[in-house]
Amino acid sequence: MEHYNMKLTLKVWKQKNSNAAGSFETYQVSDISSEMSFLEMFDVLNEQLVNEGKEPIAFDHDCREGICGMCSMYINGRAHGPWTKNTVCQLHMRAFNDGETIVVEPWRAAAFPVIKDLMVDRSAFDRIIQAGGFISVNTGNAVDANSLPVDKKDADTAFDAASCIGCGACVAACKNSSAMLFVSAKVSQLALLPQGQPERETRVLNMVTQMDKEGFGNCTNTYACEAECPKGISVANIARMNREYLKAGLNSEAK
Amino acid sequence: MTWKHYFTSSIGRKLIMGLTGLFLITFLIVHCSINSMIFFNDGGETFNHWAHFMGTNVIIRIMEIGLFAGLILHIVQGYMLTAQNKKARPVKYDTNKPNENSKWYSRSMGLLGTLLLLFLILHIYHFWTPSRLGGIANIRPLEETNLSAYNNQQALNLYAEMKLVFENNLWVVIVYILGVISLAWHLMHGFQSAFQSLGINHKRYTPIIKNVGVAFSIIVPLIFALMPLAFYLGWIN
Numbered sequence: 397m398e399h400y401n402m403k404l405t406l407k408v409w410k411q412k413n414s415n416a417a418g419s420f421e422t423y424q425v426s427d428i429s430s431e432m433s434f435l436e437m438f439d440v441l442n443e444q445l446v447n448e449g450k451e452p453i454a455f456d457h458d459c460r461e462g463i464c465g466m467c468s469m470y471i472n473g474r475a476h477g478p479w480t481k482n483t484v485c486q487l488h489m490r491a492f493n494d495g496e497t498i499v500v501e502p503w504r505a506a507a508f509p510v511i512k513d514l515m516v517d518r519s520a521f522d523r524i525i526q527a528g529g530f531i532s533v534n535t536g537n538a539v540d541a542n543s544l545p546v547d548k549k550d551a552d553t554a555f556d557a558a559s560c561i562g563c564g565a566c567v568a569a570c571k572n573s574s575a576m577l578f579v580s581a582k583v584s585q586l587a588l589l590p591q592g593q594p595e596r597e598t599r600v601l602n603m604v605t606q607m608d609k610e611g612f613g614n615c616t617n618t619y620a621c622e623a624e625c626p627k628g629i630s631v632a633n634i635a636r637m638n639r640e641y642l643k644a645g646l647n648s649e650a651k
Numbered sequence: 652m653t654w655k656h657y658f659t660s661s662i663g664r665k666l667i668m669g670l671t672g673l674f675l676i677t678f679l680i681v682h683c684s685i686n687s688m689i690f691f692n693d694g695g696e697t698f699n700h701w702a703h704f705m706g707t708n709v710i711i712r713i714m715e716i717g718l719f720a721g722l723i724l725h726i727v728q729g730y731m732l733t734a735q736n737k738k739a740r741p742v743k744y745d746t747n748k749p750n751e752n753s754k755w756y757s758r759s760m761g762l763l764g765t766l767l768l769l770f771l772i773l774h775i776y777h778f779w780t781p782s783r784l785g786g787i788a789n790i791r792p793l794e795e796t797n798l799s800a801y802n803n804q805q806a807l808n809l810y811a812e813m814k815l816v817f818e819n820n821l822w823v824v825i826v827y828i829l830g831v832i833s834l835a836w837h838l839m840h841g842f843q844s845a846f847q848s849l850g851i852n853h854k855r856y857t858p859i860i861k862n863v864g865v866a867f868s869i870i871v872p873l874i875f876a877l878m879p880l881a882f883y884l885g886w887i888n
């Protein structure tokens with residue numbers, strides 16, 4: 397791939413805190429290498445701002461290798477930018493052209509309030525996990541590996557679901573800010589495995605209840621989530637969660 | 652999980668949406684089949700025969716109540732979901748490219764449904780009200796067509812009513828065609844979506860469901876669109 401340097405105009409969302417009204421600020425950066433990652437480009441910009449005595453832009457990041465799910469930017473109208481099955485940290489500047497203007501916004505959802513600039517509070521996801529995204533096991537010696545037989549197909553499907561990194565791009569991309577893809581990945585992963593069976597029904601009921609309580613929207617099955625998910629989590633998980641939920645709800649003994 | 656919680660949860664509401672949606676689809680099949688009898692071009696004889704049956708059979712009339720209940724539930728639920736979904740994103744994106752990740756009609760179910768609702772109000776006023784409640788001046792008695800089987804009954808000649816509504820009214824024909832176009836797009840997403848809402852997504856069957864959905868969403872509205880056109884253009888009389 398041909399290497400090139402570029403000059404860019406960045407239109408970035410700036411917001412002091414969750415109560416303040418935010419607005420866009422425009423910045424210029426130059427000498428951006430096409431081999432940089434998008435976050436490295438932001439590092440250059442922030443260094444420039446610090447040198448100018450200005451406040452740097454706050455953004456989330458951690459692993460920078462596409463596995464932690466922290467980097468969350470809505471770039472030029474797409475969650476995680478123009479590449480599919482990709483995170484912001486894995487987005488390279490060769491996705492852009494010299495002289496381009498790039499618009500960068502935080503995830504937009506009532507359930508993900510902006511903390512500062514491009515950082516949003518995704519603790520709603522943590523509370524959904526706390527409501528049921530776990531299994532109960534006895535402590536003590538680790539059980540023998542492979543002591544529980546698992547069908548290969550189920551193991552693979554559970555593994556695919558388990559690859560969700562909790563980034564929230566599904567919520568960001570969905571017109572309803574629905575968290576169904578994330579929650580369904582977590583529900584599926586455990587519902588498919590023998591370890592998940594004891595809490596299978598209470599899990600799905602409690603997690604969906606918490607999801608609704610957090611103010612995420614409903615699912616219209618537009619499948620924008622699957623298209624924008626960096627891990628390619630399938631909407632088949634949403635159907636599985638619907639099944640699990642509808643069945644568990646009917647089975648419930650509460651009146 | 653109480654019943655109330657079940658049916659007011661996000662997934663419970665979609666259960667209702669999906670079930671009522673599929674119920675409305677089965678109604679469309681019946682409606683479209685019976686109305687297609689006008690294409691026999693027999694002066695409405697076959698069509699009127701079935702219209703008479705649908706209007707007088709007790710079981711059908713009871714099912715008709717279910718149909719209205721289902722339709723109202725679908726509409727109310729649809730608007731409640733749409734309102735909740737709007738609230739879930741109070742601040743919009745400045746720059747957004749939703750076409751890169753989803754189809755416009757899948758994101759426009761509320762709008763398409765509203766267009767459908769406006770059409771349905773007119774449609775019910777045109778045909779259901781006179782045929783069920785009776786008493787509008789323009790209705791010609793059944794004897795005007797040679798339906799000897801019912802010769803003494805003062806039943807409505809629904810075929811004549813169709814002719815009356817469409818024959819010389821370009822605007823009505825246009826509105827009906829716009830109505831069925833909204834239906835086509837609503838179903839283009841809705842047909843397969845209903846199965847997903849009910850938890851049906853399968854590597855083998857979902858592609859079939861999707862293809863049947865696309866075919867249904869084209870064929871049924873097309874047949875419906877041909878009805879006002881046929882009267883307006885004089886293909887049948």
Ligand code: HEM
Nearest residue numbers: 616668669672675676729760761764765768841844845848
């Ligand atoms: C008359 C007014 C109507 C309105 C206002 C309306 C509204 C809606 C809305 C808003 C949705 C999407 C809900 C969501 O997922 O967020 C929807 C879904 C649907 N509609 Fe309608 N609709 C109407 C009529 C119809 C008719 C006549 C049919 C069929 C003959 C129909 C079939 C469906 C189906 C199959 C779905 C998909 C259900 C699902 O995703 O689970 N609708 N409707």
Ligand code: SF4
Nearest residue numbers: 560561563564566625
């Ligand atoms: S489902 Fe995909 S987009 Fe949603 S949180 Fe998990 S990894 Fe991110």
Ligand code: FES
Nearest residue numbers: 460464465467485
């Ligand atoms: S920083 Fe960890 S996924 Fe991007």
